[in-house]
Amino acid sequence: MEILVMGAGTVGSIIGGYLTGSGYNVLLADGWQVNVEVLNQKGLKVSGTRGEHSFPVKAVLYEELKGLNRKFDLIFISVKSYDTAASLEAIRPLMGPETIVISTQNGINEEMIAATIGSQHVIGAVTEMSGFMGAPGEVVETRMGGGFVIGELDGQMTSRVNDIASIMAGTGQIQISENVLGLLWSKLLWNSMMNPVTAISGLGTGRILQNDLFRKIALEIGKEGYTVSNKRNIHLEPLTLMGIDPRRFNPGRPKDVQLEYESLKQLPEPLDKMPSMAQDIKNGRKTEIDFINGFIVEAGKILRIPTPINEEVVSIMHEVESKRLVPSTQILDQLASKYL
Numbered sequence: 001m002e003i004l005v006m007g008a009g010t011v012g013s014i015i016g017g018y019l020t021g022s023g024y025n026v027l028l029a030d031g032w033q034v035n036v037e038v039l040n041q042k043g044l045k046v047s048g049t050r051g052e053h054s055f056p057v058k059a060v061l062y063e064e065l066k067g068l069n070r071k072f073d074l075i076f077i078s079v080k081s082y083d084t085a086a087s088l089e090a091i092r093p094l095m096g097p098e099t100i101v102i103s104t105q106n107g108i109n110e111e112m113i114a115a116t117i118g119s120q121h122v123i124g125a126v127t128e129m130s131g132f133m134g135a136p137g138e139v140v141e142t143r144m145g146g147g148f149v150i151g152e153l154d155g156q157m158t159s160r161v162n163d164i165a166s167i168m169a170g171t172g173q174i175q176i177s178e179n180v181l182g183l184l185w186s187k188l189l190w191n192s193m194m195n196p197v198t199a200i201s202g203l204g205t206g207r208i209l210q211n212d213l214f215r216k217i218a219l220e221i222g223k224e225g226y227t228v229s230n231k232r233n234i235h236l237e238p239l240t241l242m243g244i245d246p247r248r249f250n251p252g253r254p255k256d257v258q259l260e261y262e263s264l265k266q267l268p269e270p271l272d273k274m275p276s277m278a279q280d281i282k283n284g285r286k287t288e289i290d291f292i293n294g295f296i297v298e299a300g301k302i303l304r305i306p307t308p309i310n311e312e313v314v315s316i317m318h319e320v321e322s323k324r325l326v327p328s329t330q331i332l333d334q335l336a337s338k339y340l
Contacts, residue, residue, distance in 0.1 A: 012078030
């Protein structure tokens, strides 16, 4: 089994490290030269919720992939969503007729990936793990019991999904779903709520959820996403590991919305936990806002469903990215006065 992981950030490194530790022949590809050098010279260090581990991984720079004369059986796409298209072009020469490609990214990239390389190569996956890069070649896991939910995009139960589940078992808890697309949308809604709200305010997820007003703003964002997904006939699923049920974001069922509003406050989220988008702002990197809230906005336009708060959140995030706007809770106060 030849495995390639595109992107040696947090999730990609965790996958590559644990698969290497399980005895698979894994190659990590990344664009950060220092990271690649450390991985090759010192190996990968993973610490956090599963203890401390060291894996003797192999890594290359993206441009070095052109010189490889080999085919991979399994390829993970673990890059930022805005780098997906470039990653697909890089892996084309490395794919065989039976190669399976799995996205472990934020957002919903499966449709674009399937359209580019063929749906027969794609298995869907919902990533249920979190952490951060402590330094080049070092990753810290922060979620207990993390793992992946995988499945065919059309919901069929196939032997290859079972095979992939067995291979991925060493990376964490693996579940198989007949509705992986519904789970992907459910996670998209959660990310659309928490990622930009933390990045805009500078507050951690726990502080957002403990604040009655800010929690209500997040839920208002989620309600728009629910409406779009419902129009697309997406069957949302509870995110049991994260403790939320996006099915209760239905604006037409205010009692359900209120129930979820109260439940969100009880989530055991660390007060100062910063999702990936907030980490990107802190580190001066481009965010995935266009592939999360922007994805909902664009889907809404196609369906002629207004998504005003998501549109404004995208606009605000672009201002924060460009440093024309400084993260502040006052921005959330302004959103509240406008939409609540």
